[in-house]
């Protein structure tokens with residue numbers, strides 16, 4: 556990213572948000588029925604695909620696994636965006652209402668609330684029963700948005716946005732996936748592009764002159780967020796629902812498989828971002844390799 560944070564740039568982002576609003580109510584063809592031959596998620600994103608156990612599932616079970624996992628994905632987006640909104644509200648109180656930052660964050664809040672409503676509509680449309688995050692997950696999520704310094708929370712928000720953006724790109728490009736999910740992903744992809752652009756500009760103030768400790772801290776913050784997002788998708792309960800014998804065994808295999816796949820195909824943007832502020836060093840590199848299975 557070579558651009559620098561300037562009022563003119565942010566004013567332009569605010570203008571686009573106002574002049575080209577994307578309303579989920581009209582942008583997504585909610586009235587369409589999802590046909591039996593359509594998928595809910597590209598196979599490449601389904602946790603177990605690529606593992607030998609994937610072949611033991613019937614086509615119906617494979618499709619069902621996609622449905623349950625895309626529900627987890629949408630639920631996780633709604634949940635993490637709800638947390639981000641809590642933080643944006645907290646951060647707004649430190650800003651002056653006529654500042655560009657304040658006005659941009661209001662636009663971002665408006666868009667994020669629309670996204671949450673859209674994700675919740677997808678879960679309903681798919682007849683989903685999301686498996687909620689565990690106690691510690693919820694505890695750390697809420698604690699950090701209420702107490703962590705703004706730069707760290709913005710770093711967390713960006714990490715989640717970069718990851719959701721990759722999923723969105725894969726879903727919107729796969730023509731075998733239902734049009735409803737593809738339009739949801741397209742809308743999100745467009746608006747998150749602006750949020751990511753803004754957040755990167757904002758964070759440059761902090762990363763530009765950060766020393767070793769701070770860079771390492773930011774790097775680990777990104778890593779932890781990616782880790783938390785990854786753990787929200789694969790659930791033993793889902794394997795029970797699709798009716799496999801020994802669901803724990805399947806869930807363990809799927810966790811390992813997803814870890815491998817995300818490391819290979821989905822973390823490019825996040826890694827590039829961490830690289831941009833020199834967040835990989837002798838301390839953080841081994842942790843990234845171990846937790847995310849990435850080659851850096």
Ligand SMILES: [Fe+2]
Pocket residue numbers: 636666667670743747
């Ligand atoms: Fe969003």
Ligand SMILES: [Fe+2]
Pocket residue numbers: 667716746747750751
């Ligand atoms: Fe966003």
